[in-house]
Amino acid sequence: MSEDPKQRRREEFRSWLFLTVIMAPVLAVLIVSGYGFVVWMLQATQFL
Amino acid sequence: MRDLLRRYWRTVTRPSAFYSLGFLVVSGFVAGIIFWGGFNTAMEFTNTEGFCIGCHEMRDNVYQEIQPTIHFTNRSGVRAKCSDCHVPRDWTHKMARKMQASKEVWGWIFGTINTREKFLEKRLVLAQREWDRMKANDSLECRNCHEFQYMDFTRQSKRAAQAHSTSLASGERTCIDCHKGIAHRLPDMARQQ
Numbered sequence: 444m445s446e447d448p449k450q451r452r453r454e455e456f457r458s459w460l461f462l463t464v465i466m467a468p469v470l471a472v473l474i475v476s477g478y479g480f481v482v483w484m485l486q487a488t489q490f491l
Numbered sequence: 492m493r494d495l496l497r498r499y500w501r502t503v504t505r506p507s508a509f510y511s512l513g514f515l516v517v518s519g520f521v522a523g524i525i526f527w528g529g530f531n532t533a534m535e536f537t538n539t540e541g542f543c544i545g546c547h548e549m550r551d552n553v554y555q556e557i558q559p560t561i562h563f564t565n566r567s568g569v570r571a572k573c574s575d576c577h578v579p580r581d582w583t584h585k586m587a588r589k590m591q592a593s594k595e596v597w598g599w600i601f602g603t604i605n606t607r608e609k610f611l612e613k614r615l616v617l618a619q620r621e622w623d624r625m626k627a628n629d630s631l632e633c634r635n636c637h638e639f640q641y642m643d644f645t646r647q648s649k650r651a652a653q654a655h656s657t658s659l660a661s662g663e664r665t666c667i668d669c670h671k672g673i674a675h676r677l678p679d680m681a682r683q684q
Contacts, residue, residue, distance in 0.1 A: 452509045454502045459510060462503065463522040471526065479590035482583055486627065 537589065538574035548604050549573075556675045563674075576632045576674065577621070584628070615678035622667055630666035637666070 507515065536542055544550040554573075557563045562571040578588050597603075604610040604617075625632065639659060644652040658664035671677060 448508075451502070454499060455507050455509050458499055458502045459507075459515070459518070463519060467519075467522065468526050471530070475530075475586060476590055478583075479586035479588075482587035483590050486587065 534585075534589070537592075538578055540572040540574075543573040546599055548599065548610065552604075552607070552610050553675050560674050571636075571674070575635065579628065579631055580635060584631075611679075615680075615682055618671075618675075618678045619683075622671060625667040626665060629662075633666040633670070 544554045562576075564570075579585055602609075604613050639655070642655060644656055647655065654664075654669065658668075659666070
């Protein structure tokens with residue numbers, strides 16, 4: 444694979460942007476809401 | 492597409508050539524703080540009264556009914572807003588409650604109770620769900636403000652003191668067992684099974 448520094452720099456910047464602005468927040472929201480759902484389901488089984 | 496993914500996968504799995512470790516760690520940390528702040532702000536926003544009565548189902552029905560009650564209008568000006576009674580305060584149960592609320596968003600989108608008639612029709616089910624929830628958590632939200640430990644029985648009516656010092660004290664009953672329909676009107680209880 445050819446290594447063009449300019450392209451590598453661009454790819455690293457885009458990766459960084461994607462990870463911090465999109466992936467981490469989305470993942471955090473998914474994990475928290477998933478946790479909330481699990482607690483809800485556990486409560487639902489207790490109510491019955 | 493596959494090639495693109497492979498290239499970026501390689502970029503994120505090997506050490507950066509252009510960004511220092513210091514920058515990456517600090518930027519991640521700062522982004523985390525900003526995100527958490529935003530997350531909590533958004534969470535708090537969904538706890539505001541303005542958000543709750545943003546839809547007419549809440550504003551025209553239950554919000555009208557709470558206004559003449561002691562929890563809204565009283566001599567000292569302390570009052571409960573929706574989330575004080577309907578959202579637990581500790582984090583885990585708050586998240587669980589917020590997820591349950593996704594069902595309420597569903598109901599809002601599909602207009603489950605978008606007319607007065609539909610609301611009255613569904614009212615017993617909705618109320619029962621909330622009573623079950625409070626029964627299960629031992630009236631947690633009531634107890635955010637009303638602490639049994641500090642109740643002065645001598646200043647309660649005879650009947651209240653009698654009930655509180657026996658059933659409530661022993662844990663045999665919880666607040667919601669007796670105090671139903673105190674902040675909103677009761678459903679048509681004749682239809683209860």
